[in-house]
Amino acid sequence: MNKKKIFSLLLTASLLFSSTSYVFAADFKISQPEPAITTTLTASSNSEERNVKISKEQAKKIAKEKLKKYFDITISEQDFKCNINLNSYTINKDNKNYIWHMNWYSNSHNSSKNISLTLDANTGDLISMNNYNYNENNSSIPKLSIEDAKEISNKFIKNINPSEYKLCELSKDKWFSNRGTYSDYSFNYVRNIYGAKYYSNYITVTIDGVTGKIKSYNFNWDKNLKVPPMPKINLREIAESNFKKEMNMELKYKLLQNKYEYQNKDNTKNVKLVYEPSIEKGYSIDANTGKFLTYDSDKNVNTQTAKLNETEIQNLYKNYKKLSNYTKPLEKEEASKLMTNFVKKFYGNGYTIENLSYSENDNSYKSTEKKTWRASFTKKIEVTNPKTNKKVSRTLGGNITLNALNGQILRISNYLSSYYDYDKNFTPKFTWNEGYYKAVDLLGEHYGDKIKNLELNLTHTETIYKENDQKKPERYYRYYFTRKVNNLLYDNDNIYIEFDTKTGQLVSMRCSWDDDISFKNPNNSISIANAKDSFFKKYKPELRFIMKNTSNDNKNPKMELKLVYVLDSPNVYIDAFNTNILNRYDGEEIKFDISHFLNEIKESKYEKEITILAYSGLVDTKDFTLKKEIKNMDLIKTLVDALGYTPYIVDRVETYNKSSALENSKSDSADTNESALTNEDYLKMAKYYGFIDGDIKNFNFEKKVSREEMCKALIKFLNYEKIAECKDTFALNFEDGNKVSKENYGYVSLAKGLKLIELNNNKLNPKQTATMEDLAIGLFRALENKESSRFYPYPLYR
Structure with a gap:
């Protein structure tokens, strides 16, 4: 499609070219699991086909009819191969249910089609459909807005499930969610009973945002659901009061991603002081009683705590010793000797140190792991196979890593210690x-420098499993000692210790610690x-309605609908300094209101295109202004975000190209915001992607971008620069074409032909500074011409 468009442009340009022409160079869910419907899907034997009302051939016929009627898909036996299977599933030990699962597929040299479909084997009801066409549409951006797609989805559901549609409520869509692809829209219709949602009954639809076709459909509905009467008592205020009363807000430090990684180029960590909300009693309250709901799983849990008394703490602190680094890293022989002693101490004699290697990693976000020695250790043993009662040879072993600057154990594990224990x-x-x-x-013996900065109080939650009415013992005990800073937890750093309870042996011990982090003082929180x-x-x-077991007999559960108040799982943080609600992924403020952005773009004739970009996470709605003049940094960030910031690619390139000019690139105008990538980070990726070239050592981030320079960047974004360099092929057939720089003739002409830039009264105004509106529509149309074969960026704001 894109190649045909370019060929057409070239042909048109060549016809226009003459001696007088100018030539020139894109919903939260309940956190506690709902014990509702448990199903086990199994393949059925041929003999079970007699248990269903619809035969295999009838199922295929019904499926083809439904594909044609609802999805405008015609299945030809000559073009498609087909697999069909009868599967069964059970719901809470009730009678078996059967479904026919069909899969049609077709392959050619430039495309692959796969259509899967499931039918109820007794009623013929359509349960699901998925239509995947590889290479049919690989656009990087939808052409339909979310409202356009929603209208298509609603019309489709009204047609295929008219009675259920009346009982559904469309879940609110969250802007700037990390979508599966940029060109698809997904909609979830949830069953609504008396104004309460029942999330276990739903209809989902995925719309291709370019073609408007239905890509997938799923119908999960219990037509025999027994609905209890709606209670007359309104306990919403009581429920909210109880949630608020029981909610714990713990002040702690959290390591968050700098958009795509945990650190920027200078290893600056995105660590914030936040309140983390949690409710120990869960997030469901009985709408009839106002009390927190309990689940069967709660009955099978045993919780115990452990902590040291004051005397024990002081005795432990006697082991405190500041860790001093050597003048140079350990030599190989020294590291081997230390490892041999540690392995012997924990696991006994007979082990051999193997594969000893030294590593330096300046980019490690763990300061303790920048210079390390790593090795494996093994030994041969004989064990008895319980099935044959014969002796067999086995290898025991594990791994060990030491800090090369001080000899401290970073990790040690004997991962095969119980592997052959039957x-x-x-x-x-x-x-x-x-x-x-x-x-x-072990803390006192091996981590004396850290013991005063650890949370020593631990809670152990044991899930009780029984076999033949006998409680099964825990095979492993695991202990996490979390780092404390300013008497607050920083759980990204910790010391982990694990024991094998049968042998009493240490299974694993590791230290995760970074001393290079600056932590904000909590005094003003x-x-x-x-x-x-x-x-x-x-x-x-x-x-909401949920399905709950109301029987006290676990062997004979009785599942009934229960009306509850649910607090969306608090999967957020609260900024400890300004009360902003933060995304747990990158610590950015969640934008609940984008009305200012929607009002701003109403003034643009490209409102639809800019809205689509924003919905896909490619426009920063926070301070968006149509007439904002574009600077180099705005252009670079926009294009890099559109392709996806993938720093490990550049790291890999630089590993093989130590002479890269990027190694020494710095700028006085670097972005110092700890929660964002630096300008140099973006510059590195822009150089890799090819938006900019030449010497970037003194790159001017603040320089304004002209409209012709934006054209050049967008053509490079599309990787069409070789075509743009065919200068004699193009003509500038607009009034001010003579003002375009000669080296940019091809780029500007191609950009105009692809409609990446608009003329005003037949003028391009090439030297005029591009605006945010210009860049937005240029990026949108570039993405229309670019196949979706890239990594997806994390949204700017949600």
């Missing part, structure tokens, strides 16, 4: 509480009350 019935060598003290002893108020201004309890 005995499931055993008595643990010690209890979890006794293991806690063993772990504390907001109160817990303010953090709660901020949260509950945005998140309110929602009335």
Whole structure:
């Protein structure tokens, strides 16, 4: 499609060219699992076909009719091959249910089509359909707006499920979510009962945003659902009060991503002080009683805590010793000797150190792992195979990593210690509480420099499993000692210790720690009350139906609909200094209101295109202004974000090209915002992608971008620069074509032909500074001409 368009442009340009022509060079879910419907899907034997009302051939006929009627898809037996299987599933030990699963596929040298479909084997109802056409449409941006796609989706559901559509509510779509592809829209219709949503019954539709065709459909609906009467009591205020009362807001430091990674070029960490909301009792309250809901899983949990008394703490602190680095990294022989001693101490004699290697990684976001020695250790043993009762040879072993500057253990694990241990019935060598003290002893012996900065109080939650009415012992005890800074937790750094309870042996011990982080002082942080108020201004309890087991007999469950108030799982943070609600991924403020952006773009004739860009996460709605003049940094960030910031690609390139000019590139105008990538980060990717070339050592980030320079960047974005360099092929057939720089003739002509830039009264105004509106429509049309074969950027704001 794109090649045909370019050929057409070239042909037109060559016909226009003459001696007088100018020639010139794009919904939260419930956090606690709902014990509703559990299904197990299994392939059925041919003999089970007699249990269903619809035969295989009838199923194929019905499927073809539905594909034609609802999806405008015609299946030809000559063009498609078909697989069809009968599958069964059970719901809570009830009678079997059967479905016919069909798959039609067709391959050619430049395309691949795959259509899958499932039918109820007794009623013939369509359950799901998925239409995947490789290479049919690889556009990087939708042509339809979300409203256009929603209208198509609504019309489709009204046609295929008219009665269910009346009982559904379309889930609110979240702008700037990380979409599966830029050219698809997905809609979820949830069953609404008395104004309460029942998320286990739903209809989902995916619309191709370029063609408007239905790409997938899924119908999950219980037509025999027994709906209880709606209670007359309104306990919403009580529910909200109970949620607020039970919500814990813990002040802590969190490591967040700098959009695509945890650090920028200078290893600056995005660590913020935040309040983390959580509710120990769960996020569901019975709408009839106002009390928190309990689940069967809660009955199978045993919780215990362990902590040191004051005397024990002081005895532990006697082991404190500041860790001093050597003048130079350990030599190979020194590292080998240390490793041999550690392995012998933890796992006994007979092990051999192998594959010893030294590593330096200046880009590691763990300061302790910049210079390390790594090795494996093994030994041969003989064990008895319980099935044959014969001796067989096995290899035990593990891995060990040391800090090369001080010899401290970073990681050690004997991962094969129980791999060949077939005995499931055993008595643990010690209890979890006794293991806690063993772990504390290891802290004092090997991490004396860190013991004063660790949270020593631990809570252990054991899920109880039974076999033949006998409780199965825990095979492993795991202990996480989290780092504390300013007496607050920073859980990205910790010391982890794990024991094998059968052997009593250390399975694994690792230290994750970074001393290069600057932590903000918490003195000016907001109160817990303010953090709660901020949260509950945005998140309110929602009335829902869930399926719950109302029987006390776990072997004979009785599943019934239960009306509850649910608080959307608080998968957010509260900024500890200004009450902003932050995304847990990158720590950016969640934008709940984008009305200012929508009002701004109403003035543009490209409102639809800019809205689509924003919905795809490619326009920063925070400070968007149509007439804002574009600077070099605006252009670079926009185009890099459109392709996706993938720093590991550049790291790999630089690994093989140490002479890269980027190694020494710096700028006085670097962005110092800790929660964002630096200008140099973007410059590195722009250089890699080819938007800019030449010497970038003194790159001017603040320089304004002319309209012809924007054209050149967009053509490079599309990788069409070789075509643009065919200068004698193009003609500038607009009034001010003589003002275009000669080296940009081809770029501007091609950009105009692809409609990446618009004329005004037959003038391009090539030297005029491009605006944000110019860049937005240029990027949109460039993406229309670019196949979707890239990494997806993380949204700017959500």
